[in-house]
Amino acid sequence: MALDMKYFEEMEAKIPKGKVRTRFAPSPTGYMHVGNLRTALYTWLIARNAGGTFILRIEDTDQGRLIEGATEVIYRTLAECHLDHDEGPDVGGPVAPYIQSQRRDTYGKYARLLVEKGHAYYCFCEKADSGEDSGDFSRRLDPCWFLSPEEAQARVDSGEPYVIRQRIPEEGTTTFRDAIFGDITVENKTLDDQVLIKRDGLPTYNFANVIDDHLMGITHVVRGSEYLASAPKYNLLYEGFGWEVPTYVHCSPVMRDAQNKMSKRHGDPSYEDLKEQGFLTDAILNYVALLGWSPRGDIAEQEVFSLEELAKAFDLEGMSKSPAIFDIEKLTHFNALYLRAMSPEDFSKAAEPYIRQTVKDESLPAAEIAALLQARCEKLTDIPEKVSFFQSLPEYGVDLFTNKKSKTNPEVSKAMLEAAIPMLEGLPDWTQDAIHDGLVALAEQLEVKNATLMWPVRIAAAGQAVTPGGAVEICRILGRKETLRRLKLGLDKL
């Protein structure tokens, strides 16, 4: 069976040239972990920074691991994160299809081409027979290595099951260049004749990757550093085909601690988990971007970056070689920063559902409550617990009325409430200013510092020691009737 050289020429002709092209190539596992997201982000950033093309490719060559709805998670996450792709299964493109299972025959053809070129061979061994156990990959251990092309072809034609293996040179070294790690050289004898085409006819990840990256014109191959060790074999593959080797960008992993990568198995949060925990997409992206990359030059001190700013500032030089531990505390800090940077209107809109989880009474104004919260929560999920006292007065003891700094104790508090209640009852308007001015004037009249009066009022109104907002704001939100009811209740306790 002669090879159809025209096929290869046609494939070659379709490859876009001249622009930076990067690809995010997840396998659909139904779970976008933080490391994955960061890889997607960096890949997107490299393309956007260069005004290039960002491609989405789905790597589903493992028939046994397909998961329902998994590609949807990928689309949804990328869309939510604004990591838009220019080519992909859903939008098409010049080098379609973008799903590996739909490119099946391509891989077979290229594998046979490589056999023809002498850089691959048919192997008919049972899995155990090739004996790759130690670090010593002597080619002499695999009998199929010696087969003449004619013999091998005859056995293939007779229908004998086979795999296609890469033929690694026995001697010499291979050097490849990584944009982050620099030049890395290994001895060829430490490399195994890896399988390219599996017994089921599907390519291995390693082979499909090289073929697709070439055929799709990928200029920068971005991936996790776990592939660093197989990069020399990729290089040999490119060389075997006579193709230009792309720029490799191997990213060090995101760790859960010094010993372990982030993983679903350890219960580490995925992007979707973080969202559920109340983290904002922009904060997550900002934090994750800085886990493994840092800006240089005049923006070296900058920590808050929008996606656009990242795209502008991103460079391979700033990438870190060492693994980074994911710190939820620092993510939380970024989230708080983003929450505070929102306009009051946007914040109120975002906070309202969380406020209403505990504050069901619609007469209690969500916007005013939100205003108290913006500087006081790090995550939206902090909210319900902080504001539940507006809905119903908690049980509390008289000890709360004692506060050293405010110079209050039960007796003082009693006097303060006795004075405050009639004043508040007589206030013409129930506005922030009216309540504030009334209380401040009263304190002056009673010859006590503001805190001495404010403390018992706030305690009686809220029923808890720590509250978002002060006495004035809380009374204003509760309304005159409820405020007076609570203050009288407090007075009864004293």
Added chain:
RNA sequence: GGCCCGGUGGUCAAGCGGUUAAGACUCCGCCCUUUCACGGCGGCAACACGGGUUCGAGUCCCGUCCGGGUCACCA
């Protein structure tokens, strides 16, 4: 175990032969203040170790130790 890669405060990180070794998070103080938070100011805290090279080393070289990755017909 072989091969590859890494190692600056608890964490993320600047640093590219000469710096009092940045900055951020966390933690602790102080100020502001109507509790808490926000904001402001200050503080604790690091070049894994040992040899070289050099007038001079966190920065270059070698070794040791520690950590990670990889050695699948998984990706």
